[in-house]
Amino acid sequence: MGLLALASSVFADVKYSVVAFPENPANQIAVVVNGKPHRLQTIENTPVWSATVPGVSGSDAYYYAEVDSADKEIAREKFERRLSDVSKSATPNEFFGREQTFFPVPKLEQVFAGGRKNPSKIFDDTQIATMHFQVDAARFATMMENPHIKDLKAPKASLAFINADIIYTADDVKFSVSGNSSRMLEKVSLKASFPKTLPEGDLFSDRRNIKLRAEATDPSMMREMLYSKCLEKLGVLASEASWVRVYVNNKPQGLYLMMQDIEDDFIMNTIHQGTITNKTELGSLYQMTQAEAPMAYISDNAADYGEIYDTKFSMNVGKKEPGGKKDPKKNAERDAKKLERWITFMKDLHVFQSDNKDPVAYWSDKLELQSYLVAMVMEYLTGACDLFMRRGHNYAMYYNSKTSRYHFIPMDFDLTFNNCPKDRPNPELSYEKWVPEGAVRPLVTKLIYNNEIIKKEFEKVLFTVTKKLFNPRILFPLIDAYAQQIKAEVEWDSGVQRTTRTGVNFIENTVSFDVSINGPGNNKGSTKDVKETNKGSSKDVKDTNTGSTKDVKDTNTGSTEDVNDTNTGSTEDIDDTNTGSTEDIDDTNTGSTEDVTDTNTSSTRRAKDARKCKSKKTKGADRCRGRKSKGGRKCRSKKAKDADRCGGKKSKGGRKCRSKKAKGTDGCRTCKVKRADEGSVGMVEGIKPFIELRSKYILENFRKYENAV
Incomplete structure (x- = not known):
């Protein structure tokens, strides 16, 4: 029996x-096993290219190659494969040129009850599927060259999902093409709508409307x-x-995120959990179509x-009456x-009063x-700048x-986790300031800000979500797993030529994949790493005119933590840490950003002891384009009593702006941009640093709910 089993493993067909x-x-794909090519069909x-090769073992190394009619290799994989389970007699559906098919992904614990009871097989975050559309080439080209034309008739396609x-x-x-303003981007989102005649039990019968999100932002x-x-959990x-x-x-069109569009089939298999299959039994679905739909009664x-x-x-x-399209009154x-x-x-909502005795009921x-409330907590925690609270x-x-x-x-989550081009939030921003x-x-x-009872419920949820989900211990392993899964795909996506049309490239896409996740200096989201990336120690920071915690407070930033964060792109806090003028700052705390990095300077010239700004040398540690100021810093005009000025009228709290007075401790050249503590200007770059700092702020400031978790 043992010999038979051994023989079957050695001489199996795979x-x-x-x-x-x-x-x-004209070429074909072959699998090369033990140096011998076998053509696939x-x-x-x-x-999908496939064939059964006789007389080989699951333990034999193999690779795939593109071959011509003489079996000459035109292109081949740069690695060899082996079946993960040698007892298997078939490979999974692999992808040419990608060494790994399955990726280990940490499972998150369910925080609150709810969610789907019938998840679909097509949504699997441990692998990357392939969708191949075959469509009339001319109509597809017209669609892609004119994505702004929303009423362009959609062509019919054949689809293979693998x-x-x-x-x-x-x-x-x-x-x-899918989306609104995103239609102007170079890479546009797409949509696939399956016919309603799909038989029950079909793979897409309850997921008939699929969005392919370009993630171009x-x-x-x-x-x-x-x-x-996170929403699922x-x-x-x-x-x-x-x-x-x-x-x-x-x-190739590139890497996309497949999601279900919010249509009747989505409502049936989520909210109604499959208990309703006829659209006539549904309630009413309202979707917001304008740039701002505030739920305000008129x-x-x-x-x-x-x-x-x-x-x-x-x-x-019901359905439109006959002739309804021609009858405006009807x-x-x-x-x-x-x-x-x-x-x-x-x-x-309009008549609701905040003093309602039982607002929860x-x-x-x-x-x-x-x-x-959970949806609003997620918007705030992630600094979602394009969702309901903010926009x-x-x-x-x-x-x-x-x-x-x-x-x-909620829908459309690409501008989350601090991915905000113009109003990236301070991680220590209060949720009560996230609505502009x-x-x-x-x-x-009315519900969260002004009603104390619901506000308390919101804060409990906020603390619970942070404690059990939105923190480095829980999310960083998942982020790392996803990064490993898609890094090669993102690189491939960036080189895909989709259309001859010149679209808009999103302003933030100059940031690399790694920096977008880990922050500048390729740190891993750790405060320690951020600090070490910038200068390595408090002594080094002091040498660059930031100093110790005390020094930071003197320069209007407040704490050592702020030192680490102000090297990542807050034009206001950067200005407060001796960079001189926001004119010289471009999200890197360097002033003349092209030539100077991570040195807290504002010009390409060298400065003694730490810094120099476009004028004469300074003996201390800082100058900024003008006369001396008390406190170790120079600005363009008169003296500043504390530690900070910026070439204009005085502001209450120790800082000057060029124009009107600023009431807080901060200002800006035109006073059009709000203070960083109001969430207008980014404090950190990268998903991980933001999660770490935001979660730390929540856990420190809402400890009173510890026993409620």
Whole structure:
């Protein structure tokens, strides 16, 4: 028996399968085992090449190669493979040129109840799937060259979806450009809509509307995935996500994040957990279409709301009557009826008073309150600068007719985890300042800011989420695993030629993959690493005119922690740590950033003892373009009594600006930018440093909820 088993392992037949796109369509893919090539054949309508090779063992080394008609290798993998389990008689569906198919990913604990009960096989964060669309080349080219034309008719495509275990094909898939302002970017997001006629049990039957997010605004291409995974573990019903390689007509389009679009099928398999399969049984879904949709009541007249809210579908409103498209009056009546219930919700919010004796009960009858509070906690924790609190959009509201309550549904998470081009937050920013001053957000201000009972609930959730999820101990291993999984894909994506159209490159995409995750100097998100990256010790920092904790306070930054962080891009705190003028600063605390790095200087000239600024030498440690100031620093004009000035009128608190007075301890050249402690200017670069500093701030300032966790 033992000899038979040994013989079977030595002389087994092994089936090899690989996804590949030969450079020359006339060539084929072969697997080379023990130095001998074996041609593979494509599986119909897919880019999967496969064949069973007799007389080989699962322990034999092999690699894939592109070969010509004479079996000459045109291109080959630069490594050798082996089956991870030699007892297996088949490989998974591998990908040509990628050594690893599966990636170990840490499992996060569920923090709050809720979430999906029926996750889909297509969303697997331990591997990267491939989606290959075959579509009319001319129509696809027109679509990609004109992404701004939203009403361009979507071409129909055939799709092959392949991951390690699945080979799936479908026809009549609508293939289109997705998004709003992102249509102007060089790499645009895409959408695949499957026909409603898919049979029950089909792989995509309950995930018919798929978004392929380009992640063109995120150099790490990780933030949206990370945010989605956190929401899942916090019980918030949002789209599942996983990365896919996208090809069209055998040509690469790049790496995308596959997510489910917020449509009727999403509502059915998330909120209703598959208990509803007919759209007519659903409630009403309202999606915000404008740059700002603040949930502010205007009047009972639907026309007064313009096109702020798009009713994706609404209960008690059937199909358009015959001729409805030609009858503006009937259409207006129908649209008004759609919005009636939503206007009622906004009106309830409008009349709500903060002194309500039982606000939790009041709002729990109208809103899934816990889920909403968790969603707001995530927005604040991650510095989400393009979601509801900050911008008033990228969300939907679903009225569940079964419970008579609304569900807040967040979406589009690429500008999270401190990925904000113009208003990157201070990690120590209070949540009560994350809604911009003067912005209308009644669902935030009335419930969270002004009502002490709900505010307390929010703070409990904030502390709990930070303690159990949003901290380095929990998230850093996941971030590292994701980084290992996609780093090669991100590099590949950056070299893909998708279109001849010249689109917009997102301003922040000049940051590298590693810096976007770990911060400048390739630190790993540790305060110690940040400090050592900048100068290595408090003595070194002092030598560059930052000094010790005391010295930092003298220069209007407050703590050693701020020293570490001000070397990463806060124009205000950088100015406060002796850089002179915000004019000279470009997110690196160097002044003349192209020539000087990590030295806390503001010109390319050398300075004795630490610093010099475009004028005469200074004996102490600092100068800045002008006359001497008391406290060790020079600015452009008159003396500054404390430690900081900036060439203009005085401000209360020790700093000058060029124009109007600044009330706090900080200002700026035009006073148009808010203080850094109000979250306008970035304090740190990178996902990890921000998580570390934000979580530390929360855990230190909300300890009173320790026993509630």
